[in-house]
Amino acid sequence: MKRSALLVLLLCAIIALAAPARAVTGEKAEFKKIADGVYAFIGKLNDANALVIVTTEGVVLVDTGNNPPETRILQKFIQSVTSAPVRYIVISQNHGDHTGGVPLFSPPANVIVHDRVLKEWAKWKPFQIKSWRKHFPERSEALKDVNPTDSVLSFHDHMVLHLGGKTIELIYVDDTYNPGDVAVWLPDSGVMHAGFVGYITRHPDIRPDYSHGTTGGMLKQLEVLGALKPKILVPAHGPLGDVSDLYALNDYLLSARQKIRTMTSQGLPLPEIEKRFNMSEYKGWDRDSHFPWTAETIYRELRGEGPQIVPVAERTVRATISKLAEEGRFLTVTSDAGEEVRLRVSTDTDFEGVSDRSRLQVGMKVKALYQVPQGANAALGYDVEELDVEP
């Protein structure tokens, strides 16, 4: 073997040793039978999971896949085990990676959400509705006059579905800032979809505007869900677990709060706390990028402050895509004036010129309309409202 080849091998070995073991889910989505007529869709690389409950009265689906290509895979999986239609979709949390697949199934399927989520959907702006109708090109004709709230059933504190001999309980744990997170509990089989407090091998996504709730509210949810002692836990993100993973997230949140409490009592200012805060003892968990927001959220909570309210300014840029990550979810563009802008595509982003974010490529010329939060940290990049890909 040549010396250079040996060197390369040695380097690879060193890199492999140095890289933290990522205990994330596999490179392809999986579909696993977890109880009689109950299946877990496990998103690839910690993408959003889903739960599928097959009854003689049709399929109940909990969450809808990370983005359109994944939702189509989820649909194929469902079709591989039943010819029954999806009748109900339960939304466990109002985030695009859980809600974005709704228009593939609904209507005719009804969407079940907490009242608070319905209120949010009723406030959608025209670009969001436009984007919703276009998520799946094969559905855009059928949805052209449909509004996202047209097939919604909402509930206030508790709802139980009795379908084809299966009991499906929807659990909401009230809290001032709970944005409408719902856990799904199947008492007969001990299966639970834990909604927003189901994080296994991923750092939770908590934000200072409390749009994803608070750590205080999550701890309340964990207490209620933990008491049910699920035998099989389908988290929002990560591999399947059981009740011990609810306890583990409880410990995680308590420890995170203690760290912030300690730094606050030392009189450290928030920017310093954000810089020092980490949960790196959770080795192999992905999304370290959530640390600054987690720190800031807990800091607000412990001081008894309400959600951060951030005015948003709209900006437009004509640019070329210079970097892409996570199938187009995060992109860096270089403007015609040479400025780098980090953007974040959401489920609400209205695309022109491509069908969805997975079609984006480095070198494409784009025009983006995006939101710049005033005086706040857009840690993950600016949210894009419209992205026109120029031919």
Ligand SMILES: [Zn+2]
């Ligand atoms: Zn998610």
